[in-house]
């Protein structure tokens with residue numbers, strides 16, 4: 371899980387950097403999107419690899435949860451959570467919501483489901499698809515704004531535990547560094563939360 375998690379977090383960081391080009395205006399994000407599309411087969415190889423990584427990550431996550439539940443078929447009479455956090459206890463729930471979010475997000479922004487393609491196709495200054503128009507129109511709607519906000523909140527909760535547990539899974543922590551690693555994981559996920567929320571708000575304001 372640690373290796374697939376690291377690859378997915380790396381993607382989320384790079385994706386945020388690309389999305390931040392929304393702040394630079396229509397030409398910046400449209401040129402960025404057009405450049406990605408122009409990579410042709412490389413994009414499809416990248417997508418296939420990411421899909422495989424994602425599938426393995428989800429599969430291991432489900433397996434781990436099933437094993438954990440099977441290890442304690444009878445629940446605790448009284449449960450005191452000494453080290454666990456809300457984020458660590460809700461990994462399967464936030465992971466499940468993220469799964470639904472990603473499937474829907476791909477259908478929306480990549481598959482253009484629910485997007486007025488007649489309005490945005492060829493509408494960018496360079497004649498490409500107007501990604502800027504699609505994104506700003508989406509975030510100006512309260513419905514999409516809330517859906518993305520919920521998705522980003524789940525991403526934050528998932529990574530707040532996930533990033534730290536990456537180091538633990540690979541045996542890179544000791545009693546001394548455990549707390550520091552936890553703080554690092556929360557800091558990384560908080561930066562991502564702020565970044566993605568900034569993109570959503572920027573999209574809503576620029577619409």
Ligand code: HEM
Pocket residue numbers: 382385389403406413417472475476479480501505518522525566567569570
């Ligand atoms: C404010 C939040 C986000 C915005 C504005 C956004 C924007 C976009 C856009 C515009 C595309 C389509 C690119 C294109 O086809 O030209 C896209 C694709 C994608 N997004 Fe996001 N995204 C957001 C959050 C996320 C998050 C949190 C994840 C993962 C957890 C994610 C995963 C993906 C993936 C996997 C693709 C497909 C990439 C591809 O086409 O190869 N996105 N996103």
